[in-house]
Amino acid sequence: MALLERARSELAYLGAAYRILGRLKPVAKNKSRTFPDVLNDLADKHGNRVALISSQQSLTYRQLLERSNQYAHWAIGQGIGKGDTVAVMLTASPEYLAVWMGIIRVGAVAALLNTNQTGQALAYSINIVNARLVVTDEAMLPAIEEAMPLVDAQTPVWAMGGGNGTHQALDPAVDAMPTSALTADRLPDLTIEDPALYIYTSGTTGMPKAAIINHYRIQAIMGGFSAVCNAKETDRIYVAQPLYHTAGGVLAPGIALMAGGSCFIRDRFSARQFWDDIVEYECTMFQYIGELCRYLLNAPPNPNETRHKIRLCNGNGLRPDIWEAFKTRFQIPQILEWYAATEGNVTLFNVDGRPGSVGRIPKWLEHRFMTKIVRFDMGSETPVRNADGFCVECEPGEIGEAIGKILIDPNAPAQRFDGYADRQATERKILRDVFEKGDAWFRTGDLLKKDRLGYFFFIDRIGDTFRWKGENVATSQVSEAVAVFPGIHDANVYGVEVPGHDGRAGMAALTVEGEIDLDRFHAHVEKQLPAYARPLFLRLRREADMTTTFKQRKVDLRREGFDPDQVQDALFFNDQKAGRFRPIDKALHDDIVAGEVRL
Structure with a gap:
């Protein structure tokens, strides 16, 4: 790196660090100022400025506060208070944020349900947080009604839009509430x-x-990312990601809200509509995931793709192979790639635009953002320990697991880890006695590497989770849903790479006895799993490989993928257009690899 370029990079990181820590430290030290207090102040300061907008609804800062107050009054009327949980499963809109902002105002917790979930997984999500109420809308009612018989408690359902007559109508009940504090x-x-x-x-x-996202974390996410984006009152950010995810529902709106700007919410991403929206609603920023960027790059030219006022886009997953093409074609002044996890304490920012990197921590910042990459055993899927029982930090260029030191200290606010509703799940994410006795580090579950200049690069997920369509897919959940189908003795689920697509597509190696009805199996998968988790490829086998361990064999299966030249077993493709599994021959395989078949 040239001397001048290095100096610019250092200045960029110095400025970002100064802004981030300037936001985080006061939050960590003022324990009584919760997010409702922040919203009160924002409404006082920015009153009639637009806060949230969509093609259907617009809320000013004052209206957002007043609408959240109505939900707070309604929640109290239902006996909801501190320590209770309300499950929220709604279509993306400005109202969505007003709902959870009102619920948390009364001290309750809003559980933001994944709108793709159905059946057992959805019921589990409601049960694990002991939800007292469910708030939903007409679009989500079928999934909620299917899951409710599996919910442990008799949980009332309130539906926007009047529902189907069997549940309590939310709109008139909330509209009747006062807008006052x-x-x-x-x-x-x-x-x-x-x-x-x-x-x-x-x-x-x-x-x-x-x-668990506590009141500190909401403020830290919103304030920290707003600071690193250097957001202003004049900014409007475009988000077409799910609002039940941290990135779409907390981070993106927070970037704008904390600066007095506004957030445009699209209920779902459309490559055709994207640039028209950006221009029509005068957006200056947008939120991305890598897959969104690929869709835009593969889309036909749109006259508005260079007529926009975009000054910055931020997100994660923009891979090196399309980085420069994306920036050049759409004339994006700044791409701010970052790495973070909803619950984690490892956050990286690429503030100087190094293509393909997820960020950098300069040497002089390592005491503030304590992140390490440790050697990792791919066979046992555990960090490597030396003769003294401690972990070993990777050398530059060496791939390992990223971990972050856990501290609850106002002077190190970025190092918190607040865990999950399930205490056992929390403990499984903590690595202890890492570099010294008694220390504790958060396990990201991700493989990264760092070069000699300190830039981090994302490599892959670890173990039994893969990412597809912007969602993390737990293979055990898919296996459980698949293996109950008649005739299947074992289901080995894993993710495989598909050229031209981000993440990994789901594939299931099924050990079967006799013939199975693939049409019935397709219907079973459609019913039991959300779209992103349904196996895209099948491999039918007569017996499981018992000569190696399960995890070792999974590595081989991933490598062989869905290529009929590599695999002797019968292979099938989940043709979503045809609504069935099709046999994979050489021609179909080549079409999929060439991008001729839409996944």
């Missing part, structure tokens, strides 16, 4: 340590885990 005697005693949201995430194994 709660009186002092109805305000809960809250601190930044109190939980505010549950956001579901798939770790290395198992069903979805409810990550």
Whole structure:
């Protein structure tokens, strides 16, 4: 790196670090100022400025506060208070944020349910947080009704839009509530340590885990990312990601809100509509995932793709092979790639635009952002320990697991880890006695490497989780849903790479006896699993490989993929257009690899 370029990079990171820590430290030290207090102040300061907008609805800062107050009054009327949980499963809109902002105002926790979930997984997500109520809308009612018989408690369902007549109508009940603030005697005693949201995430194994997002973390996410984006009142950020994810529902709106700007919310991503929206609604920033960028790059030219006012886009997963092409074609002044996890304490920012990197921690910042990459044994899927029993930090260029030191200290606010609703799940994410006796580090479950200049690069997920369509897929959850189908003795689920696509597509190696009805199996998969988790490829086998361990064999299966030249077993493709599994021959395989078949 040239001397001048290095100096510019150092200045960029110095400025970003100064802004981030300037936001985080006061939050960590003022324990009584929770997010509702922040919203009150924002409404006082920015009143009639637009805060949230969509093609259907617009809320100013004052209206957002007042609408959240109505939800708070409604929640109290239903007996909801501090420590209770309300499950929220709604279509993306400005109203979505007003709902959870009102719920947390009374001291309750809003559990943001994944709108793709169905059946057992959805019921599990409701059960694990002991939800007292479910808030939904007409679009989500079928999934909620299917899951409710599996929910442990008799949980009332309130539906926007009137529902189907069998559930209580939410709109008129909330509309009848006052827009004024709660009186002092109805305000809960809250601190930044109190939980505010549950956001579901798939770790290395198992069903979805409810990550605890407390009042500190909401402010830290919103304030920290707003600072690093250097957001201003004049900014409007475009988000077409799910609002039940941290990135779409907390981080992106927070970038704008914390600066007095605005956030445009699109209910779902459309490559055709994207640039027209950006221009029509005068957006200056947008949020991305790598797959979104690929879709845009593969889309036909749109006259608006260079007529925009975009100054910055931020997100994660923009891979090196399309980075420069994306920036050049769409004339994006700054790409801010980052690495973070909903529940984690490892956050990296690429503030100087190094293509392909997820960020850098300069030497002089390592005491503030304590992140290491440790050697990792791919066979046992555990960090390597030396003769003294401690972990070993990777050399530059060496791939290992990224970990972050856990501290609850106002002077090191970025190092917190607040865990999950499930204490056992929390403990599984903690690595102890790492570099010295008694220390504790958060396990990201991700493989990264760092070059000699300190830039980090994402390599892959570890173990039994893969990422597809912007969602983490836990293979054990898919295996459980698949293996109950008649005739299947074993289901080995894993992710395989598909050229031209980000993440890994789901594939299941099924050990079967006799013939199975693939049409019925396709219907079973459609019913039991959300779209992103349904296996895209099948491999039918007569017996499981018993000569090696399960995890070792999975490595071989991933490598062989869905290539009929590599695999002797019968292979099938989940043709979503035809609604069935099609046999994979050489021609179909080549079409999929060439991008001729839409996945």
